Amino acid sequence: GENVEQxxxxxxxxxxxxxxxxxxxxxxxxxxxxxxxxELGKRPQLIIxxxxxxxxxxxxxxxxxxxxxxxxxxxxxxxxxxxxxAVYFCAAVYGGATNKLIFGTGTLLAVQP
Amino acid sequence: KAGVTQTPRYxxxxxxxxxxxxxxxxxGHRSVSWYQQTPGQGLQFLFEYFxxxxxxxxxxxxxxxxxxxxxxRSEMNVSTLELGDSALYLCASKLSTVFETQYFGxxxxxxxx
Numbered sequence: 001g002e003n004v005e006q007x008x009x010x011x012x013x014x015x016x017x018x019x020x021x022x023x024x025x026x027x028x029x030x031x032x033x034x035x036x037x038x039e040l041g042k043r044p045q046l047i048i049x050x051x052x053x054x055x056x057x058x059x060x061x062x063x064x065x066x067x068x069x070x071x072x073x074x075x076x077x078x079x080x081x082x083x084x085x086a087v088y089f090c091a092a093v094y095g096g097a098t099n100k101l102i103f104g105t106g107t108l109l110a111v112q113p
Numbered sequence: 114k115a116g117v118t119q120t121p122r123y124x125x126x127x128x129x130x131x132x133x134x135x136x137x138x139x140x141g142h143r144s145v146s147w148y149q150q151t152p153g154q155g156l157q158f159l160f161e162y163f164x165x166x167x168x169x170x171x172x173x174x175x176x177x178x179x180x181x182x183x184x185x186r187s188e189m190n191v192s193t194l195e196l197g198d199s200a201l202y203l204c205a206s207k208l209s210t211v212f213e214t215q216y217f218g219x220x221x222x223x224x225x226x
Contacts, residue, residue, distance in 0.1 A: 002172075006155075032212050043117075043203065043217040044156070051212070089156060099211040100169045101146070105155035 002027070002094045006104030013080050014112050021107045023090035024072040032093040033073050034101070035064060039086045047088075048075070080111045114140055117206050117218035125224045131192040134221045138185050138206030144168070145187040146215065147179060150201040159202075162187050163209065191223075199225045 005024045013019050025033075034049035050057045050064045050073065057064050061080075066073040073092075077084055090104040118137045126132050138145050146169075147159040158171035162181035179189045185206070191198055201222050205215040 034215075036217075043219050045217070046214050049214075091156075093211050100158055100161070100171070101211055101215065102158060103148070103156035105153065 002100065002102050004090060004092050004102050004104040006090050006107060008107060009105065010108045010110070012110045012112060015080060015082060017080055019077045019080050019084070019109055019111075021075045021088055021090070021109070022072060023074070023092070023104050024070075025092040025094075025102075026071065027092070027094050028068075028071065030071075030092040030094060032101075033064070033066060034091050035075050036089045036091065036103075037086045038089065038106075044089060077109075080109075082111050082113050085109055085111045117204060117216050119202075119204055119218040119221050121221060122219065123222050123224075125226065126194050127226050128194055128196060130194050131190065132194060132223060134189045134191075134202055134204075134223075136187045136189070136204035136206075136218055138187070138204075139216055141208065142206035142216075143185055143209055144207045145181060145185065146205045146207075147187070147189050148203045148205065149173075150203055150220070151199075156203065159189065194225045196225050199223060 031052040036044040037047045038044040061078045063076040087106045089106050094100045120135045144163045146161040148156040161169040165181045176192045181187045201220045203220045205217045207213045207215045
């Protein structure tokens with residue numbers, strides 16, 4: 001079916017530590033994987049994305065890795081700060097020609113000062 | 114450019130009633146997608162409209178419907194409301210293809226009593 005599994009559902013880290021969130025998709029044809037951050041009471045915002053022709057992409061303290069063979073991708077946040085506390089959603093494109101963006105269930109990241 | 118706007122922001126209805134939510138995309142964006150967000154379920158895809166046509170549809174019952182106007186503004190309608198329809202309904206707009214950044218609106222919080 002069309003689903004994206006995301007783990008863990010909650011993650012608590014100390015400020016300065018790294019955080020890793022993992023997602024698995026089922027459609028081998030999926031070729032686009034964005035990550036969204038939703039702060040409390042706010043709308044989701046794109047933070048980074050990756051296409052299937054790339055294995056890794058970095059943007060300052062954030063990186064995303066993609067393993068097409070295993071059909072999973074991960075978000076890595078280094079040197080976490082309290083302002084990184086939010087819900088993070090991964091997503092994958094499904095459907096080939098229909099190209100639906102299906103989201104994971106989200107990870108609540110809490111960065112303890 | 115103004116961001117994605119949604120009206121109303123909050124809504125209280127009773128079971129059996131119907132409701133219409135509105136979304137105005139960023140100027141120039143032709144695609145509008147709708148999502149239902151509930152705790153633990155993440156962002157569930159409802160449907161996407163592009164140039165006044167439904168381009169994609171999620172796995173929701175026929176009580177959920179939508180449309181898009183020539184100015185790209187979109188409406189979502191839910192008929193015969195059920196308690197389980199209580200959720201935050203988010204719309205998102207993008208230029209056209211799934212590979213482009215999707216910008217979310219602030220959402221409409223619907224409470225069904």
